[in-house]
Amino acid sequence: MFYREVGQYKTNYSADMSVMPLLQDRVGIGIILFIAVVIIPYFGNAFLIQAIMIPFLVFSLAAIGLNLLTGYTGLLSLGTGAFMGVGAYACYKLTTYFPDVNILIWIVASGFFSAAVGVVFGLPSLRIKGFYLAVATLAAQFFLSWCFIRQPWFYNYNASGAIEVPTRTLFGIPITGATASDSTRYYVVLGIVVAMTWLASNLVHGRIGRMWMAVRDMDLAAELIGIRLLRTKLLAFAVSSFYCGVAGALLVFQWYGSAEPAVFDVNLSFFILFMVIIGGLGSLTGSYLGAALIFILPIVLRYIPPHLGIPIRPATVDHIQYMIIGALIVLFLIVEPNGLARLWQIGKQKLRVWPFPY
């Protein structure tokens, strides 16, 4: 009743083939963007912006990156954390060598360094598939972690072994460092994430996305119809690592403010992988939903008992939160193995014929 395309006639082919043909979808995206751009910065407190929204957006971007590789191209990768680290350290080195160049340029440029590293470690994908490729990317994870800890060039030989983010400005307003306000950093992250999501959406709905999906479904058939596997798979690694690199740079420069090498360890890789699997492989909406479930829901669960006034100790709350999240993950994978995005799709389909069952 609410979600039908009754009365929405398309008068040309491009309108008919658009990504969001229904007006309700476009209105929905508009509302979400309005909430993100206007409501949250103005009405949200510092905790919501700094501890929930900025990390959520950063993780969503990384999840999109991994989804492009694992969900759309079918190449399982456990090196996400390392590629994010490459982006972060590349941005750090670039800004220390060229402090006068705007930091936003370096955040985006660091993605290219990450893409280059991703291509190098993606070369085995031409010969090995599935879990074996996961092990090859795990090698990338461990090697790069080792680099960040043991090669002092990466952290400019400073005594603490950690990288600190210098204050950088845009039009006179500080956007990195401790003096940057929460809202400024939120807008920077939101802008970059929205732009890159739009780019990813165009990629997956176009020729390149279809090439990736063909490789995922049956790479032998894809090769037979003329898709060059080398270029397609390496392009998938490159684009995915680009997204992860930018996410890593945003993580350090806009959220943490400083980073130890332990930040980009294998746990981060698994964290992002869980977001992608729970959210839905092969879906951009799924990346956001997965990030929300894996990252935001634990925070919400942790703060419910104090708000309801239940006197549970913080450590116990932590343990209970782990159990609940674990149970939810099992529940969702049983109920819908294709992830939250599929649940969302089913919901929309039901809404189209509501109140009828089919």
Next chain:
Amino acid sequence: MRLHRVLLGTALAAATLLAVPLTASAADGIYVPLFSYRTGPFAGSGTPIVNGMADYLNMLNERDGGIGGVKIIVEECETGYDTKKGLECYEQVKSKNPVVMNPYSTGITLPLIPKAAIDKIPILSMAYGLSASADGNTFPWIFNPPATYWDGASMFIRYAGGKEGGLERLKGKKIGLVYLDAPYGKEPIPLLEALAKDYGFELKLYPVPAAEMQNQSSQWLNIRRDKPDWIYLQGFGAMNPTAVKEAAKINYPMDHLIGNWWAGNDDDARPAGDGAKGYLSLDFNQVGTNYKVIQDILKYVVDKGKSQTPKDRVGENLYNRGVLNSIIIAEGIRTAQKVSGKKQITGEDMRRGLETLNITEARLKEIGADGFAAPMKVACDDHNGHNAAYMAKWDGTKWTKGSDWIEPLKSKVRPLIESAAKDYAGANAGWPKRTEPCDKSS
């Protein structure tokens, strides 16, 4: 049935985007948040520390009604030693006007250091964190008494030199450093390298990756091959008991194995059993319940059931470390109340209070901690004090006093700290110059 599942799914997805409103508690009291890690890989070390910290402050509330008549509101925030959760805890407690931050993790302290001056909340990183923050002129909001990791390493060298018959006798000897491959573990390396140049000993490094903390067989195999004369253990959490067990396995002389102050948990030495007898650890607080302040904690808090500490764990090394940390906080609050004239102090007052901190022997006796710790004094340019520590010796069942108070090699440590602080400020463009005035210490 499927519709219900779909609704459940979308409802949960929507709930995750709900803002959780936080009410800033404007209760009348001094709010002290404690970042704890009762979960995670370092919970073995973190649990007794936070127990000690919470118990001392609660004891002050019960026995004296707070400090200066104002109650202390103690709240724990669980970080699990994870930087993400630590930053989240920081954002959450910021709105409740805390007077001091105790991140209790070098990984969490590093991102908070630039924020301390902006949010006007001092950070008390007692004997951990960034060693360079001992320079009060560059870091006016960060305090790390009583000693830095560089002081600790210098005390180890001084002790080793003393046992060899003089610092010059260290020439040609091999000194090994077994450390956690993280910024925390790498802290003493610059100082040890400088001292190796000065005194002519050879420094061998044995890093232990954090993911492999409990599997150190390769490192100790190398140690068996290299046979260093002295080993300094800069470890934490699960790394320590493994290291002590491995050392006992290769029959390394335990009195030549010295851990820093975070490697002195009872649970670090206990698993190795009798093999750990003689294991030494730097310590700046005494062990045991034979102090009036610990007795008061037992009387007013533990026996009354207001504590999470099991009674037999009161008086353990790291428990007393937590108590000492709270003593510093309490004395800082007291001095802040004196310097500002207010009873309900703010973060800025607390900074002035911590900067004029002067816990003398007489004061220690007054609070019932006679001999519990060495007297410590903080100055405007020296936020550490570089105070003495002693060697605690494990006798098989508990820690005992293994040496007298050892002074650090201040002349070697201070120049390194100042140059490290200068490097930090130089690497961080826009690091503010100190504008806070210096109060006279009373």
